Amino acid sequence: MRRVVIITGASDGIGAEMALQLAAKRGSELALVLAARNAQQLDTVAGQCQALGAHTLAAPTDVSVREECQRLIDAAVARFGRIDALVNNAGRSAHALFEQVEDLGWYEDLMRVNLWGSVWCTQAALPHLKAARGSIVAVSSLAGLVGVPGRTAYSATKFAMTGFFEALRAELKGAGVSVTIAYPGVVATQIRYRGYNARGEVAGASGLKEENAMPVEECARLIIGGMERREREVVMTTKGKLGRLLKLLAPGLVEKMALAAVKDEVRPR
Structure with a gap:
C-alpha cells in the first residue's frame, strides 16, 4: 500500500530535503503532498x-490561513x-531584542505560522491519521527548549509548539498515532535570513553564529529516522541534549550557552 506523507514548508530547506530523501528511499511506494507558499519552488521539488x-501533489498553501x-x-x-x-515543518524565524520592538503585530503573525499552522493542519488531518494509525x-x-536572547518571539512560538504536541501525544497514545517532536539547532538553511527583524521586516542576516551549522541533509535524515521509528523526540546536537539537562541543574550556565550562540553585534547590552 502506498504511504502518503504531507510535508509543509516543503519548497526549500529542511522540508524539501526531507521530501527528496523520502522519495529516494521509497520511490513508487510513496505519495508526497508538498505544501508551501512558493508555488514555483514547490513544483521544482515535486518534479525532483x-x-x-x-x-x-504540489499544493500551494499558506499555513497561517486556517482555510488553506x-x-x-x-x-x-x-x-x-x-x-x-x-510533517508540520512550515515556519518562520525572527531575531530582535524585545525592547527594540515597537509593533508587536509581527509577533502575532509569527505565532500564526509557527504554532497555528501546525495546529490547524493537525486538526484537519487527525481523523485520517487515526484511521491509518x-x-x-x-x-x-x-529555541523551543531553551530561551535564546534576541529570540523572544521565535522561542515563544516554538515553546508553544512543544507544549501542544507533548499534550497531544498523551491524548493520542491509545489511538496508535505517534507524535515526534524534532528540535534542530542551527541548520544550514536560509530561514534566519528570511525571518523578521525588530521592525517586522525581512532580516537579511542571521543573528546566530553559523560557522558550525548542521548540514540540512543530516537534519532531514535525523527527523525521518525519528518519524519512522516513531520516537517521541529528536534532539539533534550534544549541546542541545546537554543544555536541556543543565536547564534543570544549572540554569545560569544554560543562559551563558545561549548567549554564546548569538553574534556579538546583536547581543543585549
Whole structure:
C-alpha cells in the first residue's frame, strides 16, 4: 500500500530535503503532498521527487490561513485517499531584542505560522491519521527548549509548539498515532535570513553564529529516522541534549550557552 506523507514548508530547506530523501528511499511506494507558499519552488521539488519515483501533489498553501490548511488536507485525501504522516515543518524565524520592538503585530503573525499552522493542519488531518494509525511530526527548535536572547518571539512560538504536541501525544497514545517532536539547532538553511527583524521586516542576516551549522541533509535524515521509528523526540546536537539537562541543574550556565550562540553585534547590552 502506498504511504502518503504531507510535508509543509516543503519548497526549500529542511522540508524539501526531507521530501527528496523520502522519495529516494521509497520511490513508487510513496505519495508526497508538498505544501508551501512558493508555488514555483514547490513544483521544482515535486518534479525532483517524481524523478526519484515518488507520486507527488504540489499544493500551494499558506499555513497561517486556517482555510488553506483545511484545503491542503482535503486535497491530499481527494488525490490519494489516506494520510499516513503529517510533517508540520512550515515556519518562520525572527531575531530582535524585545525592547527594540515597537509593533508587536509581527509577533502575532509569527505565532500564526509557527504554532497555528501546525495546529490547524493537525486538526484537519487527525481523523485520517487515526484511521491509518499514522504519524505526526512537529519541527520545533532548540529555541523551543531553551530561551535564546534576541529570540523572544521565535522561542515563544516554538515553546508553544512543544507544549501542544507533548499534550497531544498523551491524548493520542491509545489511538496508535505517534507524535515526534524534532528540535534542530542551527541548520544550514536560509530561514534566519528570511525571518523578521525588530521592525517586522525581512532580516537579511542571521543573528546566530553559523560557522558550525548542521548540514540540512543530516537534519532531514535525523527527523525521518525519528518519524519512522516513531520516537517521541529528536534532539539533534550534544549541546542541545546537554543544555536541556543543565536547564534543570544549572540554569545560569544554560543562559551563558545561549548567549554564546548569538553574534556579538546583536547581543543585549
